[in-house]
Amino acid sequence: MSGIVRLLGRAIRWGLLVAGALSTLGFLWLLAGLPLLIDAPLNVAAAPAQADAIICIGGGTTSHDLPTDEGWQRIYTSVQLLADHYAPVVVFTGRGNEKVSEAEIYADAARWLGMPADAARLDPLPAGTADHPATLLKSLAGTITRDSRLLLVTSNVHSRRVLMTFRKKGFTHVRVVSDYTARARSPLDTRKAVSTLPAFQSDSKQYGDPMFTLIQRSSVLLRALREWTAIGVYWWKGQV
Numbered sequence: 001m002s003g004i005v006r007l008l009g010r011a012i013r014w015g016l017l018v019a020g021a022l023s024t025l026g027f028l029w030l031l032a033g034l035p036l037l038i039d040a041p042l043n044v045a046a047a048p049a050q051a052d053a054i055i056c057i058g059g060g061t062t063s064h065d066l067p068t069d070e071g072w073q074r075i076y077t078s079v080q081l082l083a084d085h086y087a088p089v090v091v092f093t094g095r096g097n098e099k100v101s102e103a104e105i106y107a108d109a110a111r112w113l114g115m116p117a118d119a120a121r122l123d124p125l126p127a128g129t130a131d132h133p134a135t136l137l138k139s140l141a142g143t144i145t146r147d148s149r150l151l152l153v154t155s156n157v158h159s160r161r162v163l164m165t166f167r168k169k170g171f172t173h174v175r176v177v178s179d180y181t182a183r184a185r186s187p188l189d190t191r192k193a194v195s196t197l198p199a200f201q202s203d204s205k206q207y208g209d210p211m212f213t214l215i216q217r218s219s220v221l222l223r224a225l226r227e228w229t230a231i232g233v234y235w236w237k238g239q240v
Helices: 002-032 069-083 102-112 129-139 156-168 210-237
Strands: 053-057 090-093 120-123 149-153 173-177
Touching: 053 069, 053 129, 069 090, 069 102, 069 149, 090 102, 090 129, 102 120, 120 129, 129 156, 129 210, 149 156, 156 173, 156 210
Parallel strands: 053 090, 053 149, 090 120, 149 173
Antiparallel strands: none
16 A cells, blocks of 8 residues: 555656646746747638628627727728728627627727728627628628628637638638738828827837746737637537
8 A cells, every 4th residue: 555655656746847847848938939839820811802891700898898909900900901992891790798799899999990880781699700600691691692702800810710610601702811901001090190299209118028928928828729629619519
């Protein structure tokens, strides 16, 4: 019995040593800015092409009914694509868990960036990534079909799951775009290009300190792990 206890204790000690070594290696890897390796295959975003509609996939809202940081990037990209005439309309999708749908919140934010109100279409029905293909057909019946040319706007780490989901549902002309800026200053952009305050001076503040790097890269790592898990669950359910 004592021999089993000693073996168990030795196994626990070795397990703790290995776990500590791996944790230290992971910490240093993140801090050094080395490639994460697991996030790159998730990014299947491509350059935009002419389409029938731009689909801004909802990326969540805050407790104040505002888009998340990731959501703002999707909205901005969608408005920039519209400004360069890649499609005549932007469809904002998302149900959300607030009193107002993500679709409406995102459309309002896009109008703040200068998007014409008549360019917006709304799909407030999808609760998750797997729902978007079916709810688009329902909310925009007669306008969007499985043969429509669509630019799907989402984040790069989310792009593979979105593309797989739409293709699984029979959409044949879809392309994912995760980042785009209009070729010239967007005519839809109503924000100031240059400060009008005489006292303003730009600074050279950088956010490259070790802790900021660690936080940013840890976030990317966790999001990538979540995406691979989600893809696995979707595959098991037959959704991709």
